[in-house]
Amino acid sequence: MSTITIREALNQAIREELARDETVFLMGEEVAEYDGAYKVTKGLLQEFGGKRIIDTPITELGFAGLGVGAAMAGLRPIVEFMTFNFSILATDQIVNSAAKMLYMSGGQFKIPIVFRGPGGSAYQVSSQHSQALESWYAYFPGLKVVMPSTPADAKGLLKSSIRDDDPVVFIEQERMYGNKGEVPDDPDFTIPLGVADVKREGTDVTIVARSLMVPIALKAAETLEEQGVSCEVIDPRTIRPLDIETIVESVKKTNRVVVAEESHPICGMGAEISTQIMERAFDYLDGPVKRVSGADVPMPYAKNLEDLAVPDVKKIIAAVREVAYLD
Amino acid sequence: MSKQTAAPPSAAQAEEQQSSTGVMDAPPDVDQQQLKRERDKAKERQKDRLSRLDSGHLLELYRQMLLIRRFEEKSAEAYVAGKIGGFCHLYIGQEAVGVGAISAIRQDDYVLASYREHGLALAKGMTARSIMAELFGKATGCSKGKGGSMHMFDKSLGFLGGHAIVGGQIPLATGTAFATKYQGTDRVTLCFFGEAAVNQGAFHESLNMAQLWKLPCIYICENNQYGMGTSLERAMSLRDIAQKACAYEMASEFVDGMDVLAVREATLRAVERARNDYLPTLLEIRTYRFMGHSMSDPGNYRTRAEIEKYQERDPIKLFSASLLEEKVFDSKVLEDIDRKVREEVEDSLRFAEESPLPDPEELYTDIYASPIEPGRK
Numbered sequence: 001m002s003t004i005t006i007r008e009a010l011n012q013a014i015r016e017e018l019a020r021d022e023t024v025f026l027m028g029e030e031v032a033e034y035d036g037a038y039k040v041t042k043g044l045l046q047e048f049g050g051k052r053i054i055d056t057p058i059t060e061l062g063f064a065g066l067g068v069g070a071a072m073a074g075l076r077p078i079v080e081f082m083t084f085n086f087s088i089l090a091t092d093q094i095v096n097s098a099a100k101m102l103y104m105s106g107g108q109f110k111i112p113i114v115f116r117g118p119g120g121s122a123y124q125v126s127s128q129h130s131q132a133l134e135s136w137y138a139y140f141p142g143l144k145v146v147m148p149s150t151p152a153d154a155k156g157l158l159k160s161s162i163r164d165d166d167p168v169v170f171i172e173q174e175r176m177y178g179n180k181g182e183v184p185d186d187p188d189f190t191i192p193l194g195v196a197d198v199k200r201e202g203t204d205v206t207i208v209a210r211s212l213m214v215p216i217a218l219k220a221a222e223t224l225e226e227q228g229v230s231c232e233v234i235d236p237r238t239i240r241p242l243d244i245e246t247i248v249e250s251v252k253k254t255n256r257v258v259v260a261e262e263s264h265p266i267c268g269m270g271a272e273i274s275t276q277i278m279e280r281a282f283d284y285l286d287g288p289v290k291r292v293s294g295a296d297v298p299m300p301y302a303k304n305l306e307d308l309a310v311p312d313v314k315k316i317i318a319a320v321r322e323v324a325y326l327d
Numbered sequence: 328m329s330k331q332t333a334a335p336p337s338a339a340q341a342e343e344q345q346s347s348t349g350v351m352d353a354p355p356d357v358d359q360q361q362l363k364r365e366r367d368k369a370k371e372r373q374k375d376r377l378s379r380l381d382s383g384h385l386l387e388l389y390r391q392m393l394l395i396r397r398f399e400e401k402s403a404e405a406y407v408a409g410k411i412g413g414f415c416h417l418y419i420g421q422e423a424v425g426v427g428a429i430s431a432i433r434q435d436d437y438v439l440a441s442y443r444e445h446g447l448a449l450a451k452g453m454t455a456r457s458i459m460a461e462l463f464g465k466a467t468g469c470s471k472g473k474g475g476s477m478h479m480f481d482k483s484l485g486f487l488g489g490h491a492i493v494g495g496q497i498p499l500a501t502g503t504a505f506a507t508k509y510q511g512t513d514r515v516t517l518c519f520f521g522e523a524a525v526n527q528g529a530f531h532e533s534l535n536m537a538q539l540w541k542l543p544c545i546y547i548c549e550n551n552q553y554g555m556g557t558s559l560e561r562a563m564s565l566r567d568i569a570q571k572a573c574a575y576e577m578a579s580e581f582v583d584g585m586d587v588l589a590v591r592e593a594t595l596r597a598v599e600r601a602r603n604d605y606l607p608t609l610l611e612i613r614t615y616r617f618m619g620h621s622m623s624d625p626g627n628y629r630t631r632a633e634i635e636k637y638q639e640r641d642p643i644k645l646f647s648a649s650l651l652e653e654k655v656f657d658s659k660v661l662e663d664i665d666r667k668v669r670e671e672v673e674d675s676l677r678f679a680e681e682s683p684l685p686d687p688e689e690l691y692t693d694i695y696a697s698p699i700e701p702g703r704k
Contacts, residue, residue: 025509051509056536057532057535057536057539059532059535059536061498061528061529061532062498062501062528062529062532062533062535062536063498063532063536064498065495065497065498065499065501065502065529065533066498066499066501066502066505066533066536067502068498068499068502069439069487069498069499069500069501069502069503069504069505069506070502070503070505070506070509071502072487072499072502072503072506073437073502073503073506073507073510074506074510075506075509075510092492092495092529093495093498093499096490096492096495097490097495097499101488102693102694102695102696103473103693103694104470104473104474104478104480104488105470105473105474105478105480105482105488105693106468106469106470106471106472106473106474106480106693107471107692107693108470108480108481108482109480109482109487109488110696111696112696141694142694142695144695144699164697165695165696165697166695166696166697192699193699194699238699241699
């Protein structure tokens with residue numbers, strides 16, 4: 001075990017997979033000579049050379065599509081978006097090409113590609129650079145969508161994503177790159193996609209949280225423990241496909257659920273999780289599922305407004321107390 | 328030409344100069360003597376082109392064009408009869424482009440296309456059966472009935488799809504070219520798209536990367552002069568499409584798309600650049616679709632007279648005329664081909680009719696190459 005940051009864990013995952021498989025290459029804006037806008041790809045150009053670590057022009061639709069085409073011809077591209085905000089320009093290729101190619105070719109063309117980069121709320125960069133887009137991508141059959149919350153998950157899940165034969169949208173949280181944690185040293189350490197992780201066991205209320213919301217939910221759970229409320233925190237880690245069974249098992253035990261997310265509430269993943277709980281575990285619920293979502297507004301710049309827009313420990317505590325009928 | 332076109336000829340000039348079988352109407356003030364000399368020169372050029380291919384090869388080009396024509400005629404009938412659903416974009420009038428260009432590559436080279444791809448799939452060697460069955464939405468179709476008219480695929484033949492978002496295949500083709508270079512092979516990619524796709528960002532983003540990184544992709548703009556019902560004149564500020572390659576320092580050529588040998592030779596030049604030097608090329612191939620944009624097109628944006636003018640330069644008629652004139656074949660040989668092609672198309676219809684529908688369970692297959700079972704731990 002080593003204690004490293006999420007940034008370093010991602011770097012290790014990419015490095016190990018590049019070394020393991022010649023068909024893996026990395027492309028994106030500033031990934032090579034600049035060492036990555038967020039330094040996730042630091043040192044890779046020196047180690048693997050310009051053939052495999054490729055700086056692209058600022059041309060998201062173009063290089064996303066180029067990646068999909070390269071995957072059709074047998075390569076395993078890792079396409080970095082400097083941030084997922086810019087993936088919006090590439091959605092045609094992600095959604096119409098990557099996600100659907102296997103199906104509309106009658107099973108002939110698999111697309112083993114990873115689209116990765118930071119997403120979610122950042123710090124004070126206003127509306128176009130600070131948003132949670134995972135619910136968009138989770139909408140489409142054919143894509144897998146992964147959102148790690150710890151260094152170990154980041155490494156294990158990214159390695160699995162690179163080895164996976166399907167297109168994976170891998171969203172790292174921009175605020176979390178510096179978060180530290182223990183990561184196994186074994187180069188064959190992977191975490192399977194589609195498996196949720198119970199980040200904290202509890203008996204009274206289930207909190208389903210992903211990405212940035214996981215450490216915030218864990219902090220809320222600590223405070224709530226002192227208040228006599230035992231919370232179970234579940235991190236789906238992969239949101240498509242969603243490991244709903246693990247969530248339902250928890251609900252059967254706690255009978256109360258809070259879903260925390262940075263997404264906007266309308267058509268967000270939280271709405272989906274709530275619905276699936278209702279469909280599968282209605283009789284086990286002691287009350288309605290409560291969502292704590294990002295505010296239904298474009299992200300503001302001003303610090304005080306931004307803080308109001310992103311779910312925090314206080315909001316999660318309030319929601320848990322509400323579903324537990326404590327207030 | 329081995330370098331980029333510094334100043335490509337205007338479309339009209341080039342058509343006049345390069346068309347080896349031209350029957351363009353002469354403007355009233357043209358010197359008739361001069362015109363005759365031009366036409367004689369064009370005939371000589373055509374004779375020369377014909378002499379460079381053996382008769383078997385020439386006959387195959389003719390057969391493929393005719394197969395596409397007859398196939399598409401039957402597709403139209405089957406569509407009207409309600410046997411084919413959705414959209415159906417026919418290739419009639421454009422046969423020389425696909426056949427000429429694809430005749431210039433190897434079987435292991437890649438072809439990517441737009442949604443007007445039945446003819447290109449045939450030219451790449453896919454069977455009429457597998458394409459007709461796909462149009463009929465049958466399990467025996469080339470995409471198992473999941474793609475339909477706009478999404479034909481055959482991995483074993485390097486046919487990497489019909490793609491139905493205008494311009495969407497252009498970055499993909501740039502990617503297959505990237506992969507072949509990465510893998511160190513000498514495969515080339517042909518990417519077909521209509522002229523309307525040239526207005527999409529995907530076109531410009533792709534050409535920039537292809538030239539920047541020296542990728543062996545040949546971008547074939549089939550300029551049929553209408554993006555659905557909008558004429559080129561109403562949609563493009565710079566209508567000389569070959570010239571757009573200059574923005575990327577890319578080699579380009581304007582080609583008469585009604586002349587299958589002209590298309591073949593221009594593509595051969597581009598293939599040589601791609602195979603030997605990993606260099607991309609933009610070919611603007613001027614053509615015309617004789618049918619509507621799709622089967623539901625009312626066609627009120629162009630005149631009958633305009634269509635007839637281009638039908639005088641029907642690529643199949645032009646080619647058969649020169650084959651007969653140069654006595655490469657007599658008409659009996661060509662009639663024989665027509666009979667065989669009609670039989671092949673009839674056979675494909677029967678095959679499609681008799682083939683089973685996809686199994687209902689197919690609805691949920693091919694979504695993921697490695698599906699994740701619920702509850703897997």
